[in-house]
Amino acid sequence: MIVGILGKPNVGKSTFFAAATLKSVPIADFPFTTIKPNVGMAYLRTKCVHQEMGVEDDPRNSVCSGGVRLIPVKLVDVAGLVSGASSGRGLGNQFLEDIMQADAVVHVVDASGSTDQEGQRTEPGSQDPAKDVEMVEREVDLWLLEIVKRDWEKASKLSEQLKTSVAPPLAQRLTGIGITEAMVDEALLRLHLKGDRPLSWPAGSLEALVRELRERNKPSLIAANKADLPTAAAKIPALKAGGRTVVPCAAEAELLLRKAAEAGVVSYTPGDPSFKVTKEGISQAQERALQLVKERVLDVYGSTGVQQAIDQAYFGLLKAVVVYPVEDETKLTNKDGDVLPDAYVMSGGSTALDLARKIHSDLAATFLYAVDARSKMRLGADYTLRDRDVLKIVSSGRRG
Ligand SMILES: Nc1nc2c(ncn2[C@@H]2O[C@H](COP(=O)(O)OP(=O)(O)OP(=O)(O)O)[C@@H](O)[C@H]2O)c(=O)[nH]1
Ligand SMILES: [Mg+2]
Structure with missing residues (x-):
């Protein structure tokens, strides 16, 4: 199973990726910092069974620290998506193929509303992250629509003539992103569309079909990133509209804690609600940075959200x-x-x-x-x- 990180430019996708994998990747405050996909190992956090079973474990393919088992899972970070990407704007749509290989998607947004739709820095709080979610999903759907529309007329006429379902040719166009004939059949059933009567489908049916296929087979959650900024808290509730799973997130804070833990400055396991400074004589700047993480993130949201988003993607979305x-x-x-x-x-x-x-x-x-x-x-x-x-x-x- 693979989880992919999707979102408009400059929202913190690569920071999320770096925090989760500790892989060093380009991060910068401008759009299109990432061009080629980053692939790495993140960790799934679970309570190890060893305590319940009354034994001491000898983990081999994962680590167990204080009863918390961290199991490696694959994570992919791609370029930012802008409006018009489906028809080649920005970095185009090539990377959509990469991200749609994933089984589930962490959709990272700038919850603080400090970046415009193109990913340029603007007045904090001036942008609406809920609109960004709509834009990104629309672009993905437009891209899928382009793919299923190829030779659609021919395929639909043929299926009416032969009285056979259009599901096989539709699925064939989408096999590259893991859509099967059974998935198309199910989607047609749910939308009350007859597979062998495509010419009589109401207008907008193909649009509804790609949306249904994406939502069911590429389930996603929202990582409401940059939650450490003061303008974020007021914008997070609106992201939950329509029953979406939203995880408040501060990827930069997680990256700082993970690096500090690696350097022996703090003791911290990803996903923890707190950390402990373990090194004496740290600089004032380090102390201040850690204090801010505590005050603006951990004390407010209970965690940095990065680990929770990954756990939720696997345990929640992918069961x-x-x-x-x-x-x-x-x-x-x-x-x-x-x-x-x-x-x-x-x-x-x-x-x-x-x-x-x-x-x-x-x-x-x-x-x-x-x-x-x-x-x-x-x-x-x-x-x-x-x-x-x-x-x-x-x-x-x-x-x-
Ligand atoms: N305040 C705050 N800033 C963050 C956070 N996460 C990332 N940033 C900043 O946001 C900017 C963009 O970060 P990236 O990780 O490069 O964003 P991206 O989405 O990968 O950007 P592209 O690859 O250009 O699409 C950088 O200046 C980061 O330091 C966060 O949790 N809080
Ligand atoms: Mg990036």
Whole structure:
């Protein structure tokens, strides 16, 4: 699974990315700082099962710090999107293809309203971030519309003549961004559009269809960034209109804390509501910067929001679950004796067989059953994984 960062220019997408991945990428106060996509590893924060299971873990594919397990997940940051991008303005629409590879989207906005629609710095509070959200979504939909409209007339006539659904040719145009025929079928059903009667669809149906496909299959949340600025608080409530998930965010503050933690200045785990200064003799400037993070961000919003946005994208939008495969269901170890070595992030609805496949294709091919380490019950191949499951996979090829 991949999460992508989308938004108009200069809102703090790359700052969010750098804070989440600690990768050093260009960040600057002008539009189109990012041109090529940045790809990196962020972390999903979850409560490790080791305490509940009464063991000390030996994490291998992730870290566990004080019971907080941080599991690597992929994050992509792209160029800013301006009005007209779908027809080539700004940096054009090439990068939309990159971002739409993602399974879910963190839509970063400048909640303080200090950047105009093109990403130029303006009077703080003068801009409406809710309008930015509309603009960005409209551009993505226009781009999708361009793609589905290619040869649309021909495809729709053919489907009426042959009395076959237009879903396959529509899906074919969108396979590049992970849209399947089944997804198109579902969207048509929800919109009450007959797949084999496209010529009789009411005006605006294609527009409604691409919107439906985007909203369902590329779910998004709003990271209301620059929340540390005084003009942000009043603008955040309006972003929630229509039931959107909104996470107040201060990417710059998170970046500062993560770097300070890396340098041993503070003790801080991403997502924490507070930090502790651990180094003596820090400069006055450092002290002041940390104080501001506490006063303007942590004390107001309870966290910097960066980690929450990532967690919410995976656990909320994608219904992801974290599962711990083991080879010994009593000691909770792998064959080397490591306790709870791996924590896997699986998409919502994944089965025990999917977990076996993720571990090794051979294990899936010779799968017999899974064993729940808590109840010691046997589970079949189609068992739907639940968050925090600890499972042993038993196969005819490789018995644990
Ligand atoms: N006050 C404040 N400023 C921020 C925050 N996050 C980012 N910024 C500033 O916003 C400006 C733009 O940051 P970038 O991360 O380069 O923004 P971007 O969205 O990647 O920009 P493009 O790549 O040009 O589209 C920089 O001056 C950042 O320091 C934040 O949480 N608070
Ligand atoms: Mg950028």
